[in-house]
Amino acid sequence: MPSPARSLPRSIAEVDSSDLSGLPTQGGRHAHHPMQRHAVHLHQLLHLHPFPSLFQTQLAHGQILKSGLAAEACTATKILSLYANHCRFPEATALLLSLPDQDSSSFSSLISSLSRSPFPSLVLSLLPRMLALSLHLDPLVLPSTLKVCASLGSESTGRKLHAIAITSDLAADTFIQSSLLHFYLKCKAKTDARKVFDRMPHPSVVAYSAILADTAARGDVCGTKNMLEQMQRSGIEPNTITWNGLIAGFSRSGHPHEAASMLQRMHLAGCVLDKIGVSSALPAVGDEEDARAGLQIHGYSIKCGFEEDECVSSALIDMYGKCRITEEMIKVFDEMRHRDIGTCNALVAGLARNGLVGEALMRFKRFQKESVELNVVSWTSIVACCAQNGRDMEALELFREMQEIGVRPNSVTIPCLLPACANIAALVQGKSAHGFTIRAGMSADVYVGSALIDMYGKCGKIKDARKMFDRMPSRNIVSWNAMLGGYAMHGRAKEAMEMFSMMEKRRQQPDSISFTCMLSCFSQAGLTDEGRRFFHKMKTEHGIAARMEHYACMVSLLSRAGKLDEAYQFVKGMPFDPDSCVWGALLSACRVHGNVKLGEIAAENLFQLEPLNAGNYVLLSNIYAAKGMWEGVDRVRKEMKRLGVRKNPGCSWIEIENKIHMLVAGDKSHAEMEKIVQRLEKIGVEMKRLGFLPSSWFALQDVEEQDKEQMLCGHSEKLAVGLGLISTRRGSPLRVTKNLRICGDCHAAMKFISRFEEREILVRDTNRFHLFRDGECSCGDFW
DNA sequence: GTAGGGTTAG
Numbered sequence: 001m002p003s004p005a006r007s008l009p010r011s012i013a014e015v016d017s018s019d020l021s022g023l024p025t026q027g028g029r030h031a032h033h034p035m036q037r038h039a040v041h042l043h044q045l046l047h048l049h050p051f052p053s054l055f056q057t058q059l060a061h062g063q064i065l066k067s068g069l070a071a072e073a074c075t076a077t078k079i080l081s082l083y084a085n086h087c088r089f090p091e092a093t094a095l096l097l098s099l100p101d102q103d104s105s106s107f108s109s110l111i112s113s114l115s116r117s118p119f120p121s122l123v124l125s126l127l128p129r130m131l132a133l134s135l136h137l138d139p140l141v142l143p144s145t146l147k148v149c150a151s152l153g154s155e156s157t158g159r160k161l162h163a164i165a166i167t168s169d170l171a172a173d174t175f176i177q178s179s180l181l182h183f184y185l186k187c188k189a190k191t192d193a194r195k196v197f198d199r200m201p202h203p204s205v206v207a208y209s210a211i212l213a214d215t216a217a218r219g220d221v222c223g224t225k226n227m228l229e230q231m232q233r234s235g236i237e238p239n240t241i242t243w244n245g246l247i248a249g250f251s252r253s254g255h256p257h258e259a260a261s262m263l264q265r266m267h268l269a270g271c272v273l274d275k276i277g278v279s280s281a282l283p284a285v286g287d288e289e290d291a292r293a294g295l296q297i298h299g300y301s302i303k304c305g306f307e308e309d310e311c312v313s314s315a316l317i318d319m320y321g322k323c324r325i326t327e328e329m330i331k332v333f334d335e336m337r338h339r340d341i342g343t344c345n346a347l348v349a350g351l352a353r354n355g356l357v358g359e360a361l362m363r364f365k366r367f368q369k370e371s372v373e374l375n376v377v378s379w380t381s382i383v384a385c386c387a388q389n390g391r392d393m394e395a396l397e398l399f400r401e402m403q404e405i406g407v408r409p410n411s412v413t414i415p416c417l418l419p420a421c422a423n424i425a426a427l428v429q430g431k432s433a434h435g436f437t438i439r440a441g442m443s444a445d446v447y448v449g450s451a452l453i454d455m456y457g458k459c460g461k462i463k464d465a466r467k468m469f470d471r472m473p474s475r476n477i478v479s480w481n482a483m484l485g486g487y488a489m490h491g492r493a494k495e496a497m498e499m500f501s502m503m504e505k506r507r508q509q510p511d512s513i514s515f516t517c518m519l520s521c522f523s524q525a526g527l528t529d530e531g532r533r534f535f536h537k538m539k540t541e542h543g544i545a546a547r548m549e550h551y552a553c554m555v556s557l558l559s560r561a562g563k564l565d566e567a568y569q570f571v572k573g574m575p576f577d578p579d580s581c582v583w584g585a586l587l588s589a590c591r592v593h594g595n596v597k598l599g600e601i602a603a604e605n606l607f608q609l610e611p612l613n614a615g616n617y618v619l620l621s622n623i624y625a626a627k628g629m630w631e632g633v634d635r636v637r638k639e640m641k642r643l644g645v646r647k648n649p650g651c652s653w654i655e656i657e658n659k660i661h662m663l664v665a666g667d668k669s670h671a672e673m674e675k676i677v678q679r680l681e682k683i684g685v686e687m688k689r690l691g692f693l694p695s696s697w698f699a700l701q702d703v704e705e706q707d708k709e710q711m712l713c714g715h716s717e718k719l720a721v722g723l724g725l726i727s728t729r730r731g732s733p734l735r736v737t738k739n740l741r742i743c744g745d746c747h748a749a750m751k752f753i754s755r756f757e758e759r760e761i762l763v764r765d766t767n768r769f770h771l772f773r774d775g776e777c778s779c780g781d782f783w
Numbered sequence: 784g785t786a787g788g789g790t791t792a793g
Contacts, residue, residue, distance in 0.1 A: 141784070144784055179786095211786090240787080309789090349790060381791050385791095415792045
């Protein structure tokens with residue numbers, strides 16, 4: 001016998017007949033003819049030995065290949081089943097397909113094993129051959145085969161199996177019916193699923209469970225309840241699986257109250273919640289309000305000893321993350337003895353959701369160090385985490401790193417990454433991600449498409465955004481809103497309105513976000529009456545109640561058009577307390593229009609709501625400075641000092657030759673800083689000479705001399721333009737993105753630079769795009 | 784031989 005340590009042949013062809021010398025022979029008898037000898041060996045090996053090892057199986061396989069004994073169906077079938085016993089499914093499949101004579105029982109038995117193996121997809125390589133040979137598939141194997149088709153989404157094969165079931169008179173079998181039902185539900189062939197169900201004379205509890213879980217998951221509350229009633233009327237009681245399916249379905253479709261009610265009914269029916277029920281029910285706990293229910297379920301899980309189940313724990317982690325109970329979330333994770341990748345991912349996502357980027361990145365790096373096999377979900381989570389928390393450059397870097405180590409981004413990764421490109425207008429990287437989606441065959445994905453529209457829009461490429469939109473094979477409300485948002489940012493009211501009419505024509509219902517985009521667009525474009533009309537239309541024609549962001553847009557719309565008092569009246573008439581966005585819109589308009597009185601009211605409210613936001617103090621201070629009210633400036637500055645509020649540094653990005661450069665106001669660390677400053681100073685001299693004196697109207701006035709000089713050319717957007725000027729070809733356009741609103745001083749300087757240097761400059765600030773061309777700005781100074 | 788669970792997306 002070969003020792004187990006002996007290395008296995010690398011391939012069947014490598015097995016030599018001399019390898020058989022070590023095998024036991026029967027009573028020392030040796031056959032003389034080589035063919036006979038092989039046959040004896042094979043006989044001994046396969047039929048007399050009780051449990052041939054994998055090595056022996058491979059030897060036998062090698063023998064029949066060499067000696068032409070392959071025609072012996074019985075031997076081949078035996079080898080086939082031995083391979084299956086040793087979980088060598090790919091070899092078994094290849095062997096069966098290579099046999100000249102194939103019989104239906106070998107196919108059926110191998111398909112049956114494969115469907116339960118880690119290689120269910122191999123079933124799909126056997127089925128076409130079997131169907132082509134018109135071989136009969138064992139009816140007992142049909143349900144598991146359909147299950148494979150369902151899980152792999154192989155719709156056409158499943159449909160063929162349905163036809164076979166009908167022609168072989170098997171369509172009345174309850175198992176086959178339930179399997180067909182499940183198959184059509186999985187393939188989202190709703191009508192066919194319903195047909196199968198309706199044709200069942202007596203649906204079983206399994207069939208009811210499948211259809212109930214699906215109806216609940218589609219959010220059809222009424223349909224689910226009716227079906228449940230019908231089931232009970234026909235004398236079939238739901239079991240644990242039925243209840244769990246209902247709970248999971250309602251949780252997923254965003255009906256937490258229905259899920260809770262099912263949980264209650266389950267309890268009343270005497271069914272005990274198992275760990276699958278726990279992990280199905282937890283996702284229904286969506287926010288702080290439901291946290292009590294979540295805590296109860298956690299207590300119950302501890303009592304039952306469910307917390308060691310990875311699914312239960314990751315559902316708990318997710319629940320605590322959504323309820324913003326982060327300490328408990330981390331505790332659940334840290335107290336687990338065995339963590340799987342799902343739990344690690346849930347933790348990273350939970351930290352990300354709560355803005356704990358540093359902790360998320362630290363944990364992620366620790367997982368890498370501990371050789372946790374991070375998958376595409378883990379990487380997507382950490383990329384999303386950075387992109388959602390302003391760490392855009394790190395998101396891009398992580399995206400690069402994941403590909404470098406061979407983790408392939410999927411159609412979720414891309415919509416997570418693209419906002420990072422959009423935030424810092426990293427057009428080259430965004431385009432490269434676009435290229436990736438085309439190569440990966442994701443072009444039809446509606447989430448990917450919508451994220452690309454958003455990215456192109458925010459990178460200043462509104463025409464490319466529209467091209468993307470027009471090419472999408474299917475669109476949803478997100479796609480439409482991305483396009484509307486793009487037009488809003490570019491102040492293109494005409495196009496936005498055309499888009500809106502197109503939505504109405506194509507019966508795409510606008511949602512609350514669509515109206516936010518429209519109102520913001522009208523605000524950018526200064527179309528007060530249109531804005532008022534849409535605000536009204538939203539409620540009367542679409543039944544959408546105005547939310548905080550709609551009020552903020554209206555305040556901005558009115559106040560930027562100079563109707564400050566009307567804006568203030570509007571705020572006072574709001575049905576709920578205005579938030580910082582609403583007061584913030586009023587305060588920035590007060591700065592533009594120099595209204596001290598209203599500015600003080602808005603600022604006072606903002607200081608209450610967000611005492612540590614430096615931007616509000618700076619705005620108020622600027623309003624005072626513009627009027628020469630130095631004691632006001634001083635008061636604000638002292639208040640900032642008292643509270644320890646520091647100015648949020650201005651930060652701009654510019655992309656030069658595939659590389660994003662970040663410039664921070666007052667930070668001189670960029671390698672080219674000396675040249676940048678020289679260039680800007682030269683421009684400053686020219687501006688002075690030609691009478692375009694930089695107004696220091698918008699800068700904090702009462703500052704030390706050194707700061708004043710820094711302010712003159714230290715603003716980050718100016719530094720970025722300076723860098724662009726010294727490092728790109730003459731005449732080529734510059735695109736700059738800023739984390740704050742562009743200041744008046746810079747606005748004037750950009751106009752000058754665009755003419756003096758003959759450059760098109762596109763600056764995106766928090767609000768909108770400003771296209772500077774030949775001394776003018778697209779916003780018509782309405783910034 | 785058929786039905787139920789956790790993690791990434793505006």
